[in-house]
Amino acid sequence: MTDYFRATLPSGENPGADLQALLRDRWTRDVVVTEHGARDRYHRSFEVRATRTDMILDGKTGGRTFVVSHGPPAGIIAAELTSKGWSLTGPPKRRFFAEFQRVSTDLVQRSENVVLSVAHEKIVEAPLVQQALSPIRNIIVWLDRNERVDLATLAGLRKPESQLRKYLALLENVQYARREAGGWVQGERFPTGTSGQNPKEFYDGMLARAVELGFSYMRQVIGLTQMVGYFFWSNSYFLTALEANKRIALQEDDLVKRKARYYPSRTQTPIEAIGQLQRVIDTQLLVRDDGTVIGDPGKTEEYLSVAKQNGLAPA
């Protein structure tokens, strides 16, 4: 396998257009080539980027929205005019395709952060998530009642010490706990004055914030993978809404296909998929409507607004 791209084009006036035609013929129709710079009339360079077309079908009306967008530059190909024509050199094809893919993955991950910021309260309502977060919740409750906790007390959670330390690291990170004299006490952001609040709302609010700020740590270090499926389904819907630029009703099989595209490495059997999607519907972040799945109106609006503020755009 060659580790570079090399080609020769006729010595015409517009090597950029010829290069674009060549790449569309050999690599993919979804590329666009633009001039990057010219040192002199014999040396020029061109940026290669992907264009992407997505079709979203409104599950209620049958209306289609096609979204066409450019990605950022994925690489540069240099052109030198020689006696044989324009001699082109650049990174290998696979590196361009990896970059095209990275841009898509980056969008998915940035959207995850937006979903977390707008839907963390809904996420912690899911029974599965409640169960997964139960030890963390217990530590929060203990700290609220006793203002201090140590590892000897936490041994009562019947978890390995290494796992307990991960929970505490998370709580330290969101400033609900801080180390003090061989134990942990309430951190700077631990809310005070709980007497007037419903305890469930109070503790769920704290957990929601922990999820919002510490989701990556929960997923990758603590290993709370039970929440991940819930989260991926939510994000797949909201990313579709972002592409369509509106709250859109999706047929369930369409959402299944879109989720498989956004998260290609997470293959699921149909029975797993339907079960996970139902958990999102149970919390009413998404709702079933006349045979389709559609986002909660308030949360979808909020997501679209925050996504735009963060500069998220289809890529």
Place this chain on the structure above:
Amino acid sequence: MAALVSADYVLGTKCTAILKMGDINRHLNYRHGRATPIGAPMQPLFTRLIGGHGLEVNRSTDASGSFEQLKALVSSDACSFPVVGVDLELVKDYDARVEIRRIPTADLPPPQSDHAVVVLIANDEEVEFFDPTRRDIKGSLVEERVPTPTFLARWSGDPIVANDRVWFTRTKPAARQKRRRPRPTLKDFAVKEGSGQP
């Protein structure tokens, strides 16, 4: 896939009974959600695959006499229905509910995209075709038609390759030489098309 379905019906091959969508996509170099390269149908990877099923790929982008050839292809018993590349704007010509959002990027012209349809009938008044992305809300596929001048403007104005057309012929003689040409129904396309991607 839709073109291969039509090849199976018209030419009596069994490509789509054996090949899966994933096989075809892989041999057309469809990767990471990016559209296939323009030249993919003529590449050995794909021609060998379908050659093994008794089919040969043909392609032309020649502008002169292109519509006359298209009419001939559509009515011929010796080839599949042709797949043509068209400007994506064609979808708005026959479906007023379609929205095309072109996300602008600074210093670049609006992003362009082409589209592919299978032409079923072509005459001087209108062109009827099958668009794999078009379904009614119950999931049924629908035949579409536009006036011929509209079709020609979109075909010759395809931003990627103007007048592009691809069709299949047989490499081996059909088992029965004088077959009556069966016309594929929309139901046939629905069964084979699967994902609805062009």
